[in-house]
Amino acid sequence: MARRATDVYTEWRGGTCRVKWWSGEYLPSGRKRFESEGGFTDEDEAYDYGLDKMSEIRHGTGISNRDSATLMEDWIDDWFAATDHAYTTYKSYKAIINQHIRPYFTGKAVGEIDVIAYRAFRKHIQKKLPAAGSSRNVMTVLGMILDDAVPRLIKTSPVERKRQRGRYVKRTTRERKRDMDIAAVNQLACNAEVVFGYAGYVMIWTMAMTGMRPGELFGLRREYCYPNWPGSDPHPDEDEEERYAEDALRYGKGEGLMPAIRVQQQVQQEKGTLAEVSPKYYSYRTLVVPQFLADMLEKLLASHDNKWVFPAIGGGCLGSAAFSVDYWPHISKGSDERKKGPGRRNPRPAVPAVPDFAGKRMYLIRHGHKAWLDEGGHPRFAVESRMGHEVPGVEGTYSSVTVPMERAIMKSLQERWERFQEARDGS
Structure with missing residues (x-):
């Protein structure tokens, strides 16, 4: 010594x-x-x-030698067990970890993952998953895993966010979109009516005029829809009694009231079972609707007694149906005439393709709704709140959606519908 x-x-x-x-x-x-x-x-x-x-x-x-020598697979297990996510996020993270992160880092200690090792993995995953969104999702999960290892297992995180050395690579490629033509929306609605009835027709118009997410549409129950809501609201939260009282004075059917839908939940598949869960990002919100859509919704609810506003062909929830396989492709891409015959159900006429949406996601209708609101010149806070987005900073703290804002949204959407009807009738 x-x-x-x-x-x-x-x-x-x-x-x-x-x-x-x-x-x-x-x-x-x-x-x-x-x-x-x-x-x-x-x-x-x-x-x-x-x-x-x-x-x-x-x-x-x-950082002790023992801690820095912790194997990545052990830290991943500890980290994942401590997270608390909605089921779909949990399932997505689990798949990313088991398919990409765990196999690559097996046998490596957390302390060995420096910026060079991080870049090597990024290069590996970008080659394996050329789609920018897919590789970015993997890197996001790895980033959270490594960030949370500080300061227990490593002093600083090797995750690079602001500066990236090496050859410039465009980070994102935006999905190409066209301006949402109301005539294309109308054709989608007509196609949906052929595929699964009047509920399909009204559902397409509801998405176009509210910007609701598919899971929110599929999970919309009649007690949260015009003309029943807000009188039919079950008041599930005793802390919201003030809001319930204000809703009764602001929304509903009657003179001076605004027709509206309450987004209170969405539906998701959890371990093979349909679950009614909170809207994405807990974006509970009230959506005023133009009068033409209010009339459609009232007619639709009077036509059935299903708990779902937009029931599937068999009467169940669209969240349990293979909507992206059995519904949307026929609605957007069109389909041939289906004649009645052995083993064939529900004969129907041919459905024309809608070029603006063929091969694209139904979600683009939601994007188109926001574009319509922006074209109408509505306040940013009112638009983002309607879309279910959190507005950060001072604007989000001090702003609110007022009755005049909501009436202006109803008016601009109603006028868009009326202009379309006049142009169509004139032709």
């Missing part, structure tokens, strides 16, 4: 020097637990290294 002070000492072994320092922890026996680093050829350098380690421990920034 060559030197010793403040729980740091050095010793020579062969031709190199090793330094030991107290880790700040005790063994079960009550003795101090020491850590060490060897390979030094200069004793003063080794001793100073030990003093630096002790200083980090005193200031709470030290």
Whole structure:
């Protein structure tokens, strides 16, 4: 033993020097637990290294050798077990971890993942998943895993966000969209009526005029829809009694009231079972609707007694149906005439394709709704709130959606519908 002070000492072994320092922890026996680093050829350098380690421990920034040697697969398990996500997010993260992150980092310690290792994985995943959105999702999950390892297992996160060295790569490629033509929406609605009845027709117009997400549309129950709501609201939250009272004075059927839909839930598949859960990002909101749509919704609810406003062909929830396979392709891409015959149900006429939406996501109708609101010049806060988005900063804190704002939205959407009807009748 060559030197010793403040729980740091050095010793020579062969031709190199090793330094030991107290880790700040005790063994079960009550003795101090020491850590060490060897390979030094200069004793003063080794001793100073030990003093630096002790200083980090005193200031709470030290990482023990044992912690930094934690295997990535063990840290991933601990991290994932401590997260709390909605089921769809949980399922997505689990798939990303098991298919991409865990296999790549198996056998590697968390302390080994520096910026070079991070870049190597990014290059690997971009080659494996050329779609920018897919590779970006994987890197987002890895980023959270590594960020949360600080300061317990690593001092700083190797995740790069602001600067990226190397060859410039355009980060995102935006999905190409066309202006949403109301005539195309009308054709989608007519096609949907052929595919699954009047409920389909009204559902397409509801999405175009409210911007509701598909899961919110599929999960819309009659007690939250005009003309029943807000009188039929079950008042599930006792802390919301003030809002319930205000809703009764603002919305509904009658003179001076605005027809509206309440977005209170969405439906999702959870482990093979349909679940009614909170809207995405807990974006509970009230959506005023133009009068023509209010009339459609009233007619639709009078035509059936199903709990779902837009029931599937068999009467169940569209959330349990293979909507993206059995409904949307026929509505957007069109289909041939279906004649009655052995093993064939529900004969129907041919359905024309809608070029603006053929091969594209139904979700683009929601995007088109926002564009319509922007074209109408409505306040940003009113638009983002209607879309179910959180508005950050001072604007989000101090702004509110007023009755005049809602009436202006109703008016502009109603006028858009009336202009379309006049143009169609004139032709």
